[in-house]
Amino acid sequence: MMYPKEFRYAKTHEWAKVEGDLAxxxxxxxxxxxxxxxxxxxxxxxxxxxKQGEAFGVVESVKAVSDCYAPVSGEVVEINDTLAxxxxxxxxxxxxxxxMVVIRMSDPAELNNLMDVAAYEKHCEEEAH
Amino acid sequence: MDFIPNTDRNREAMLRxxxxxxxxxxxxxxxxxARLDRPLRLPEPMAELELQxxxxxxxxxxxxxxxxxxxxxxxxxxxxxxxxxxxxxxxxEFYTAYTPYQPEVSQAVLQSIFEYQTMxxxxxxxxVSQASHYDGATALAEAGLIxxxxxxxxxxxxxxxxxxxxxxxxxxYAAGADxxxxxxxxxxxxxxxxxxxxxxxxxxxxxxxxxxxxEPACLLVQHPNFFGCLEPVxxxxxxxxxxxxxxxxxxxxxxxxxxxxxGSYGADMAVGDGQALGNVPSFGGPxxxxxxxxxxxxxxxxxxxxxxxxxSRGQRGFVLTLQTREQHIRREKATSNIxxxxxxxxxxxxxxxxxxxxxxxxxxxELCLKKAHYARDAVAAVPGFAPAFGxxxxxxxxxxxxxxxxxxxxxxxxxxxxPGVALGRFYxxxxxxxxxxxxxxxxxxxxxxxxxxxEGCA
Numbered sequence: 001m002m003y004p005k006e007f008r009y010a011k012t013h014e015w016a017k018v019e020g021d022l023a024x025x026x027x028x029x030x031x032x033x034x035x036x037x038x039x040x041x042x043x044x045x046x047x048x049x050x051k052q053g054e055a056f057g058v059v060e061s062v063k064a065v066s067d068c069y070a071p072v073s074g075e076v077v078e079i080n081d082t083l084a085x086x087x088x089x090x091x092x093x094x095x096x097x098x099x100m101v102v103i104r105m106s107d108p109a110e111l112n113n114l115m116d117v118a119a120y121e122k123h124c125e126e127e128a129h
Numbered sequence: 130m131d132f133i134p135n136t137d138r139n140r141e142a143m144l145r146x147x148x149x150x151x152x153x154x155x156x157x158x159x160x161x162x163a164r165l166d167r168p169l170r171l172p173e174p175m176a177e178l179e180l181q182x183x184x185x186x187x188x189x190x191x192x193x194x195x196x197x198x199x200x201x202x203x204x205x206x207x208x209x210x211x212x213x214x215x216x217x218x219x220x221x222e223f224y225t226a227y228t229p230y231q232p233e234v235s236q237a238v239l240q241s242i243f244e245y246q247t248m249x250x251x252x253x254x255x256x257v258s259q260a261s262h263y264d265g266a267t268a269l270a271e272a273g274l275i276x277x278x279x280x281x282x283x284x285x286x287x288x289x290x291x292x293x294x295x296x297x298x299x300x301x302y303a304a305g306a307d308x309x310x311x312x313x314x315x316x317x318x319x320x321x322x323x324x325x326x327x328x329x330x331x332x333x334x335x336x337x338x339x340x341x342x343x344e345p346a347c348l349l350v351q352h353p354n355f356f357g358c359l360e361p362v363x364x365x366x367x368x369x370x371x372x373x374x375x376x377x378x379x380x381x382x383x384x385x386x387x388x389x390x391x392g393s394y395g396a397d398m399a400v401g402d403g404q405a406l407g408n409v410p411s412f413g414g415p416x417x418x419x420x421x422x423x424x425x426x427x428x429x430x431x432x433x434x435x436x437x438x439x440x441s442r443g444q445r446g447f448v449l450t451l452q453t454r455e456q457h458i459r460r461e462k463a464t465s466n467i468x469x470x471x472x473x474x475x476x477x478x479x480x481x482x483x484x485x486x487x488x489x490x491x492x493x494x495e496l497c498l499k500k501a502h503y504a505r506d507a508v509a510a511v512p513g514f515a516p517a518f519g520x521x522x523x524x525x526x527x528x529x530x531x532x533x534x535x536x537x538x539x540x541x542x543x544x545x546x547x548p549g550v551a552l553g554r555f556y557x558x559x560x561x562x563x564x565x566x567x568x569x570x571x572x573x574x575x576x577x578x579x580x581x582x583x584e585g586c587a
């Protein structure tokens with residue numbers, strides 16, 4: 001699976017897609033592959049304030065439970081309700097239909113702390129060895 | 130595994146293998162003052178027969194329920210236990226099994242736990258039960274923790290009619306997790322409704338102002354409560370749900386033979402102590418707790434859950450399921466880090482419930498109810514004695530006494546009757562009260578004899 005060029009990536013394997021002052025957030029293909037079959041997703045409530053690097057949700061697979069960390073700070077303005085009944089969407093389409101939350105960024109400059117696609121691909125390669 | 134004592138040669142070989150000269154050298158890190166520098170003070174060894182006689186002499190000093198007529202309850206009850214219970218749980222497959230969860234070799238044990246879970250769900254009217262818990266107190270306290278993690282709130286509201294020892298365990302848990310606990314006072318043996326409303330509304334008692342960040346995560350009640358009285362649980366469920374908190378009910382399992390199951394009046398979690406189901410009181414334990422929740426809370430449920438599934442050939446089989454919730458997967462995020470499954474005690478309950486069936490458990494509950502009410506009238510007829518509360522009760526009631534209850538307990542015990550539990554220890558304002566429990570085992574003659582004992586002190 002190709003990593004979208006327009007996304008920004010966190011070391012902890014979350015992606016952020018900038019849409020104006022909003023960031024759509026999910027976990028990467030690398031993350032879903034390592035987790036295995038995802039059976040449950042726990043998302044925050046709309047309106048919750050999150051800080052960059054803070055856990056905003058939980059992804060549970062058949063073999064592990066993992067926190068997901070916010071790639072940017074701000075207010076959660078939308079959550080992907082379909083994941084409650086179809087958590088497997090995260091495995092099937094992690095960079096698209098499997099998005100998790102939308103955050104209204106309080107400090108867009110934070111995006112500079114994230115990686116571009118080339119840096120992220122290199123990061124995954126290093127982690128794999 | 131056998132116990133094989135070490136010989137001197139064994140010990141030398143082990144020390145040589147790890148490159149240490151002597152046992153003293155091995156224990157050098159332990160300060161001398163912390164070490165025992167003399168043999169243990171034990172009597173001389175005895176032959177088996179001698180030892181049996183010696184232990185019998187010691188155990189004869191105990192006042193046990195085989196000899197005493199028991200009207201004491203307060204959390205542990207003298208219910209009848211059918212002989213089959215002991216027979217089944219004494220089978221070595223059950224009795225000696227330790228963490229028997231490997232599905233490849235433990236199908237029967239897993240099935241017995243699955244049957245237990247099914248029965249607990251039927252009894253409580255809840256969606257899911259786990260494999261059993263350490264005891265009723267820890268089940269209730271952990272239900273409080275789950276409420277906080279689920280709602281994101283840090284305030285646990287508990288009625289003061291909940292078993293005092295359960296509340297102490299709750300306070301211990303809450304102190305460690307930095308949670309606030311508010312106890313709601315009682316009036317006439319049940320939770321004070323007005324006080325409860327005030328606490329749930331987050332008002333500071335004195336000023337009537339609303340405190341912020343004080344929203345209740347949950348309301349914990351016991352029903353029947355510690356005094357045996359019935360709480361208005363349906364109203365309470367509405368009250369706490371109206372504030373966005375969860376409703377947790379600690380029930381007595383026998384009472385569920387008659388009373389509405391917690392699932393029917395909106396409980397989010399039903400917990401309790403299972404001792405009354407086929408387990409002996411034996412000094413207050415070991416017992417087991419039961420823990421059942423709505424489907425929505427299944428991922429917060431502490432402990433093990435056994436599920437039924439099918440294998441690759443389509444045959445039904447039993448496995449541990451939803452394991453990623455558990456402490457060995459994410460210790461710091463687990464609901465519980467004890468969640469001991471009390472499998473053998475829970476098995477006793479399973480055998481008991483299977484023996485009784487739906488009609489049997491109802492019959493036991495009816496006998497307890499009727500006999501307890503006969504006893505209340507018999508005791509109230511003794512001059513100087515009066516029921517402490519007017520609220521409806523199930524099988525346990527508090528009575529005001531004209532003399533110190535502790536004295537009554539002493540007098541009764543000397544005559545072979547344990548008349549109840551003195552309440553002053555738990556509630557200073559009730560120091561003239563005795564808590565009397567009446568199970569299906571008590572006969573009319575025994576209840577009349579209890580009244581006679583009380584008469585002597587009026």
